[in-house]
Amino acid sequence: MSQFDSIASPTVRTADNLEPSFVHGDQIGVAKQKLADHLARRKKRPNVLIYMMDDVGWGDFGCYGGGVAVGAPTPNFDKLARGGLQLTSCYSEPSCSPSRATLMTGRVPHRHGLHRPPMYGEPGGLKGELTIAQLLSDAGYVTQAVGKWHLGENVESQAQNVGFDDFYGFLSVSDMYTEWRDANFFPEIVYSDARTEWIKNMPFNKCFVHATKGGTSQNVEEVTIPVLSELDEKWCQYSTGFIERMAKDDRPWFLYHCTRGAHFDNYPNERFFGKSPARHPYKDTLLELDEIMGRLVETLRNTGQLEDTLIFITSDNGPHMETWPDSAFTPFRCAKGSTWEGGVRVPGLLYWPGMIDAGRQSDGLFDLNDVLPTMLALAGETGRLPHDRYIDGIDQSSFILAPDGLSNRKYHYYWLTTNFSALRCGEYKMVLTATSDDDSGSAGPGGFTGVLQRYAYARLYNLYLDPKETHNYMTRKLAYVEAFQLGIRSHLATFRRYPPKNVMGLNAPDKRQS
Template sequence: MPSSAERRTLPFPTFLSILVLTLLLAAPAWAAENIRGATTGPTTAKGYNHPNQYVHLQPTQIAPNMEPVIPHADQDKEARAKLDALRKKTGKKPNILIVVLDDVGWMDPGFNGGGVAVGNATPNMDKLASEGLVLTSAYSQPSCSPTRATILTGQLPCHHGVLYPPMYGQPGGLDGAVTIAQLLRDQGYVTQGVGKWHMGENDGSLPQNVGFDDFYGFLSVSDMYSEWRDVYFNPEIALSPDRFAAMQKLPFNPNVVHCEKGGCKNVRLIDLNAIKDLDEDWLTYSENFIRKMAKNPKPFFLYHGTRGCHFDNYPSDRYAGKSAARTVYSDCMVEMDDVVGRLVKTLEETGQLENTLVFFTSDNGPEGEVDPYGRTPFRGYKGTTWEGGVRVPTFVYWKGMITPGKSEGLFDLADLFPTALSLAGVSGADIGKLVPKDRYIDGIDQASFLLGDQKLSNRRSVFYWMMAEFAAVRMDEFKLHRVVQITDGINTKGWNGGFSGTVTKTGGVVMYNLYANPQEDASVGIRHLPIESFLEQEMKRYAAVLKKFPPKFDMARR
């Protein structure tokens, strides 16, 4: 090093060069090859790699019409060994039970910090979650119909075309789609749908015409049967005989229906009394189905969609005031906990628990415009692509097959499609062969993620769609927005949820670290451009997919 006198006479750039050279000579050999550190100088810290962080990896393309995956050979082998052993023990393929709650927020159940803390204890959910795998980063679509269609088709809304919930006779539906119910039935499964449908009332979209052997429930959404009847919420219709009569003539079915091959039959009208007992009625139907299947050599696929806790909630006398919060929403959460507990208890009583995967989730985040509603620690509500609108409470329970724990690995509800097929014995590129070549499967087979002890997701990224807008992408802990909804951009008073705000494009580098800032209110895009570039490339990759498999944005034709 030059002396202090020499330093005073050297030009600053020359002095800085000598200083850096001296530090490099003193540092380990690896530091000389790849300098890392801060403005204070290089570092010798080697750092750490963590599981489920893939932004630096290139995924593997397994089929032209399927999303690429992050493979884990050892985990795949472990999962297959578990499935093979169970198949030998039971003599048949595993049953699959999917329970989809309505408008329930990430923090409503106790296993995500809600439960007792927010005035609605959920002991059954919490126990099952503690004995299963809690997915802390599981994603729905911003609203119910797109999510439900995504579960059944394995496609994002841009590909299945159900962009928003069809209301009061609006077009939209599954007509022409290939569903998991249809494909599992081809694999020898008995397929049963119970509860909420809301994926179209046109003939081609009815449950029995898209793969379900039997369906019992309603075809639309809770408020369509109640809100115009309620003299408190909608007196302008409920107290106007002529307007009320006009509502009765709209082209939607206001009944509980029973659908089988050949058509649907109306069971009873849904009014303000009947709506109180719908979830109890549907639960009894699913319990009876589970008991019946105990004597059937075939495996079953049961899709159980609850009415709760979509507004408006009208608790039965059994549940009114049963929650500590005593709100109609929290009372509903207590009932939903009983629903989950009784379904699993029936599996256990009939000897089918060890051969049944139970998947629990919600169709989107909490509704934010009709109080009282659910809770989320994240920004936004149902109808938005902020985390609060699409990150949903999720766990997977399978007695003896899943090692208890939590994972931050990414999971999209589209993954249920290929995962269910994988459990049924069809995996890898063979899944892509079960749909026409012009259909793109956005879901990823996550069987090994759910069953493997390492709990490594096979998904590299999650894409967020807001109707026809390609809104955002998440990779690892980072999320890049291109389009956002400002929920209070129009209204300055009242509740500001996801359907009454403004939709706007971002400046291009609006990016959040969801670990450091789950509220998504402090962008780190400019500071972390190296990471932003990975996310931008991922959005470009999927844009190329959309050129090969064009989006379906015209709901009017459905």
């Protein structure tokens, strides 16, 4: 089977609670042998470094067509792309918290319940969920989270209580700490003592924090605008310190490094201010994110851990175009907050020298929910996959490790908050529900513009011929209808046995922490 034949190829469901997948027997054998040889050679299971950026677009890196061409060269990201596997169909959820929870749990938002970002002290939704950090910790991994968390400020959803040994970062999102301090955006607050005091008394944490497993988060420093510009540097130093310490430890580790950049509003570190060819805060920030990635890789190399470490670089969603020009670049339709490709198609680079062949590029489907089962497989811990809940992620270890490996995923499911939106298989995407991409539309939860559109008749787009999703192909492609409807029905049917969750909104328990 080639990737092109995925629409016509059957999948296998190995358990009722697991997503069906392709079974490529030859590449599974190759991957298992590679992992066995690596364990014999290196005497330890692989480390995992996930580098999660905020609102960075699919096209921002040079290897995706951006870089110098859009005013921000990315030499370190581009080098890693040339040295490993570059994914061109890597999918997030439409916004940051749903994506991060999906990566952590291997489950789509309609299962873990975080349909949108929690704001200004709202509780999150990880209570009762099993995370990749917890599962790897149970398997003997040292687990470290650094940077933006944004999965809820309630105690049960904080990093130190969902499997991480240590957390150093902030609990919410960049602009929440700064917008009300900046007279360019909120003069009516900055120039009013009463309103400033009102914001200060709101029950959300205004500092970045530190916490250890099972403990209470302790404030490190209030996040003012000058402090915000230094956070990615502080977090880089914390992560490089962790990597250096782990060089003296026999245990494998999982580092979840989440950057502040490039979420609006960007206040670049003084070392990068005005240094991009674009001379723009967003582009300056991209330079810093690229440099930080280079420093993490160099620390791995200098400590002799690079060959032991799988690196995955991605973004939590597409660009937030409502903040243009303080936003990212995508060649696709629409942006963050939508299920058009521009909202959910994100960069995805996988790098592991000696294990992932250099120079690979694939349009095989890869979802952020695939991270959990894939990392467990690479760690030799597939048996730890939960049996009491539905796991939407698929083990993609053979796709990653086999030369010219094929994706094991047949479908990508698009969810727009609680609405099933679309399904992709092969080069085709069937759309049932979507947002309008008119930024003058009404604002929805999370601050995204556009109004919900339900189509009386499904639309079918060929993403190879029409990446902007403007030409409905349905009338001429009716032969595909049953295949897509079967995929949609099968997915929605899983919610009968494994009911959805909703932890956001007015009915959520109020467990805020100041």
